Structure formats: structure tokens, C-alpha cells
Amino acid sequence: xxxxxxxxxxxxxxxxxxxxxxxxxxxxxxxxxxxxxxxxxxxxxxxxxxxxxxxxxxxxxxxxxxxxxxxxxxxxxxxxxxxxxxxxxxxxxxxxxxxxxxxxxxxxxxxxxxxxxxxxxxxxxxxxxxxxxxxxxxxxxxxxxxxx
Amino acid sequence: xxxxxxxxxxxxxxxxxxxxxxxxxxxxxxxxxxxxxxxxxxxxxxxxxxxxxxxxxxxxxxxxxxxxxxxxxxxxxxxxxxxxxxxxxxxxxxxxxxxxxxxxxxxxxxxxxxxxxxxxxxxxxxxxxxxxxxxxxxxxxxxxxxxxxxxxxxxxxxxxxxxxxxxxxxxxxxxxxxxxxxxxxxxxxxxxxxxxxxxxxxxxxxxxxxxxxxxxxxxxxxxxxxxxxxxxxx
Numbered sequence: 001x002x003x004x005x006x007x008x009x010x011x012x013x014x015x016x017x018x019x020x021x022x023x024x025x026x027x028x029x030x031x032x033x034x035x036x037x038x039x040x041x042x043x044x045x046x047x048x049x050x051x052x053x054x055x056x057x058x059x060x061x062x063x064x065x066x067x068x069x070x071x072x073x074x075x076x077x078x079x080x081x082x083x084x085x086x087x088x089x090x091x092x093x094x095x096x097x098x099x100x101x102x103x104x105x106x107x108x109x110x111x112x113x114x115x116x117x118x119x120x121x122x123x124x125x126x127x128x129x130x131x132x133x134x135x136x137x138x139x140x141x142x143x144x145x146x147x148x
Numbered sequence: 149x150x151x152x153x154x155x156x157x158x159x160x161x162x163x164x165x166x167x168x169x170x171x172x173x174x175x176x177x178x179x180x181x182x183x184x185x186x187x188x189x190x191x192x193x194x195x196x197x198x199x200x201x202x203x204x205x206x207x208x209x210x211x212x213x214x215x216x217x218x219x220x221x222x223x224x225x226x227x228x229x230x231x232x233x234x235x236x237x238x239x240x241x242x243x244x245x246x247x248x249x250x251x252x253x254x255x256x257x258x259x260x261x262x263x264x265x266x267x268x269x270x271x272x273x274x275x276x277x278x279x280x281x282x283x284x285x286x287x288x289x290x291x292x293x294x295x296x297x298x299x300x301x302x303x304x305x306x307x308x309x310x311x312x313x314x315x316x317x318x319x320x321x322x323x324x325x326x327x328x329x330x331x332x333x334x335x336x337x338x339x340x341x342x343x344x345x346x347x348x349x350x351x352x353x354x355x356x357x358x359x360x361x362x363x364x365x366x367x368x369x370x371x372x373x374x375x376x377x378x379x380x381x382x
Contacts, residue, residue: 004180053181071188
């Protein structure tokens with residue numbers, strides 16, 4: 001395997017790891033980190049596609065134009081993409097902190113359960129319940145009738 | 149529910165396997181060292197005479213894709229505003245973390261002017277060397293956030309950052325509109341090309357990058373301050 005394939009595999013692998021964190025993890029903070037990994041992988045892939053063997057950076061030093069320069073367009077795209085990724089991550093972190101303040105946990109399943117309880121409380125409904133209802137969360141005590 | 153979870157995990161793994169296959173298929177077709185696009189070569193050949201910026205990435209960001217950069221600034225602005233909205237600022241509860249130790253405080257005092265100089269240098273030389281408004285703006289934001297890390301009781305003035313941000317954004321659009329009055333397209337660089345490689349070259353590009361730098365710096369400083377205040381309130 002040559003160097004280029006290895007680097008492309010690294011970029012695509014980062015994207016795969018980020019996506020895995022997004023779909024497999026139920027922890028909101030880890031999902032934000034997964035999003036960051038996904039964005040880094042995409043940026044890396046874009047920069048790598050603009051590389052030309054043996055070429056220099058697209059900068060003219062002291063009026064000497066290099067014989068061969070790499071593609072400046074992906075670099076310009078990634079330049080702004082990084083800043084936007086930062087803004088999006090800050091927004092995601094803000095929302096996650098907000099959720100943590102409201103429900104006191106980062107665990108998606110737990111949040112969903114408490115949200116459903118709150119909605120039923122507000123609507124004056126009883127939570128759907130039956131004898132076969134399994135425990136809502138591994139290790140948590142058996143729910144009381146009416147609570148779940 | 150446990151059954152449902154294992155089912156969900158299984159479908160997620162299947163999805164990931166499919167995605168991995170797709171990415172592997174892309175990997176097969178990628179040629180390292182041979183860029184598939186031809187527009188880059190054309191820009192590399194034409195940009196020095198057309199735009200006059202020694203850093204060709206800057207000519208792409210501000211001259212050829214200036215309108216896109218404006219929209220990307222809008223995205224950043226929207227994200228920062230939404231984050232500020234989600235984090236919220238209640239003036240009532242202003243519980244602050246205790247002050248940092250003497251090392252962090254002295255470091256913050258020492259680094260503040262240095263970071264300002266480095267940030268402004270990177271912004272002003274964005275059309276000559278690697279760097280520019282986005283990178284320099286982030287360094288400026290760090291400069292204004294460091295004193296807050298050292299002394300959490302001293303708050304960043306949010307009205308100030310909003311004012312700088314708004315003025316910088318308006319300047320960017322105003323420079324773009326000036327090109328319209330000259331009979332050119334929106335955001336066309338004006339004021340001639342200048343001598344390649346000197347500080348006062350590439351027409352209005354340095355001014356645009358200054359606006360970008362101030363906007364990004366003020367936005368991120370406000371965002372970091374909001375995040376820090378959110379942490380302190382708990």
C-alpha cells in the first residue's frame with residue numbers, strides 16, 4: 001500500500017469512526033465528538049484530493065512562481081469549512097449543555113424517558129404501562145405502576 | 149426494550165458496514181497526487197495577474213469565491229447566534245468561578261498583547277503568507293478569552309463584541325457594494341492589483357480580510373464567553 005492510499009484511508013477512516021460514534025453511542029457528548037471527527041475527516045479528504053506530487057504550496061514567494069502548485073480551491077473550501085465546523089460544534093455543545101441542565105444526564109435513552117414522563121405529566125395522561133413492560137434502563141429499579 | 153436496543157445496534161452496525169464499503173469503493177478510485185479538477189490550474193495561472201495576491205488561496209477565498217465567503221460568514225453568524233440563544237444569559241445569577249492561580253493570571257496578562265499582535269499580523273498578511281482573516285480572527289478571540297479564563301469574575305462585554313461583529317459584517321458587504329457602483333460585479337476587488345508580494349497589494353482584499361478577521365474574532369470571543377458563563381452558572 002503506497003503512502004497516498006494510506007492517507008486517503010486515514011481520512012475516510014476518520015469519517016467512518018465519526019459516523020460510528022454518531023449512530024452507535026447514546027451519549028450526547030460522545031456524539032458531539034463524533035461529529036467533530038467526521039468533519040475533520042471530510043476536511044482532510046478535501047485537502048488530500050487537491051495534492052499534486054512534488055508540487056509546492058500555492059504561494060508566490062519573492063515574485064518567483066513555482067513550477068507546479070497544488071490546487072488552491074479545496075484549501076479555500078476547507079479554510080471556511082473548519083471555521084463553520086467550529087461554529088456548529090459550539091452550537092451543538094450549547095444545546096447539549098442546555099439538555100443536561102434540564103434533565104441532568106447526557107444519556108439519550110434516559111433523556112427520552114424523562115422527556116416522555118414530562119410530556120405525559122403536562123398532558124395529564126398516564127404513561128403507557130403494562131405488566132410486560134421491561135425495565136427502562138439496565139440496572140435501574142423496577143418501575144412503579146403509573147410511573148412508567 | 150433490551151431487544152429493541154440490540155436490534156437498533158444491529159441495524160447501526162449494518163449501516164456502518166455499508167458506509168465502510170462505500171468509502172472503500174471511493175478509496176479505489178482516488179488517485180493520490182493527481183488532482184481531478186482542472187479549475188485549480190487555471191486559477192494558479194491567472195490569479196497572480198488578475199488579483200495580485202501572492203497567496204493564491206486568498207485570491208480564491210475572497211476574489212473568485214467572495215460571495216461564497218460572505219454566505220459562509222452568514223452561516224457562522226447564524227450558528228453563533230443560535231448557540232448564544234441556546235446558552236442564554238440571565239443577568240440575575242452571575243456566580244463566578246474562583247480566580248485562577250498566579251501562573252495562569254500572569255500568563256494571560258503576558259500573552260494578551262502578544263496574541264493581539266500575532267492575530268493582527270496574520271490578518272494583515274493574509275494575502276501574502278498562509279493565514280488570513282479566519283485564522284487571525286480565531287487568535288484574536290483567544291486573546292480576548294484568555295483574561296476570562298484567568299479571572300472569571302470579569303465578564304466580556306457582549307454589547308461590544310456584537311457591535312464590532314455587526315460593523316465588520318457591514319463593512320464586508322459595503323466593500324462588495326462599492327464594486328457595483330464601479331460597474332463591476334458584487335465583491336469584485338477594486339483599487340488595482342499593486343505590486344505582487346507587497347503589503348499594499350491585491351486591492352481591497354486586505355480590507356475584506358480585516359473585516360472577516362474582526363467578525364470571526366468578535367463572534368468566537370462572544371461564543372466562548374457565553375459557554376464559560378453557562379458553566380459558571382451551575
